[in-house]
Amino acid sequence: MTTSPSVPAGTTLGKSYEYGMRIDLGYPGGAENFVDVRRMSELQPTPTPVTQDVQTYDDFGAPNSDKTSESFGITLTVLGNRSSVTGKYLPELQKFHDATRPSAKGEDAVVRVQYFHKPETGTPDPDDAFEGLATVSIGRQNAGADGAVERSNITLTGKGQRKEIANPFAGWGVTTPQVTGVSPAAAAAGELVTITGSGFLGATAVKFGAVSAGDFEVIGGSTIVAIVPAGAAGPAAVTVTTPGGVSLAFAYTRGA
Known part of the structure; x- marks a missing residue:
């Protein structure tokens, strides 16, 4: 029974x-x-x-x-x-x-x-x-x-x-991305920057402030290259979005 x-x-x-x-x-x-x-x-x-x-x-x-x-x-x-x-x-x-x-x-x-x-x-x-x-x-x-x-x-x-909302939890094997660097400094709209950090695999968005970068490529889990989107010079914190969430904002200043 x-x-x-x-x-x-x-x-x-x-x-x-x-x-x-x-x-x-x-x-x-x-x-x-x-x-x-x-x-x-x-x-x-x-x-x-x-x-x-x-x-x-x-x-x-x-x-x-x-x-x-x-x-x-x-x-x-x-x-x-x-x-x-x-x-x-x-x-x-x-x-x-x-x-x-x-x-x-x-x-x-x-x-x-x-x-x-x-x-x-x-x-x-x-x-x-x-x-x-x-x-x-x-x-x-x-x-x-x-x-x-x-x-x-x-x-x-x-x-x-x-x-x-759609459940944002993608599983225990997925970690929140972290941005640790953006180079070169003071890149202007249309210029290429390299974003370094961790947890970048599967990235779906890169933002400079509130503006999304329309052109970016994930090179690996620790590197993304992106074209700085249109916008005025000044502070534009960089964030990366993946299935694991959104990174903490990394302070960055756009050039003219």
């Missing part, structure tokens, strides 16, 4: 892991720059339907409501030792904390996040992924046997409703 439910023929069960989360370091006002929230656990999203009463006499007093929209909230925990040099957290955790500062008002107090199915094994559900804007509150405590690790208990309160 079987003690567990059967699964459809040809199906292999994967292992469920927690959701993953990314936060846009460029929001608000900057170039989109989603990065993974590292050292995270206990992520619990709670979408709540917003309803409208449509009760009629035929319901005989029973509740009858239609969903018209939704609100959402998310709680999560992030461990975050501070840098001994700057005193800051990792950039993604620092972004959450910055949104809670007394001086943060309006959009500066809002974060843009994505959360998504992130299984330990098996294929990520392509449809179990969402994006939204939220305000932030954080409770801080010390964790570990000797209290040496800071623990940020984060509560996100949705601002508007979520939107459905």
Whole structure:
């Protein structure tokens, strides 16, 4: 006698892991720059339907409501030792904390996040992924046997409703790209630059500020050559997008 439910023929069960989360370091006002929230656990999203009463006499007093929209909230925990040099957290955790500062008002107090199915094994559900804007509150405590690790208990309160997105998690073998150099310095529109770093395989976009480079080639996992797109001289941080995500912006100044 079987003690567990059967699964459809040809199906292999994967292992469920927690959701993953990314936060846009460029929001608000900057170039989109989603990065993974590292050292995270206990992520619990709670979408709540917003309803409208449509009760009629035929319901005989029973509740009858239609969903018209939704609100959402998310709680999560992030461990975050501070840098001994700057005193800051990792950039993604620092972004959450910055949104809670007394001086943060309006959009500066809002974060843009994505959360998504992130299984330990098996294929990520392509449809179990969402994006939204939220305000932030954080409770801080010390964790570990000797209290040496800071623990940020984060509560996100949705601002508007979520939107459905394609799952950005491509698997554990895919890493977020990293840009470590762009040469030559001060290249102008139409000139060739070499971008160095790591995790470039499968790159789908290269941007100088908010402008995409229409012509680029991946030479290998650590090198991309690109033509600087049209635009004015001045700061234009370089980012690389791959199936593993978007690199942190690398400071670069375009020439005239």
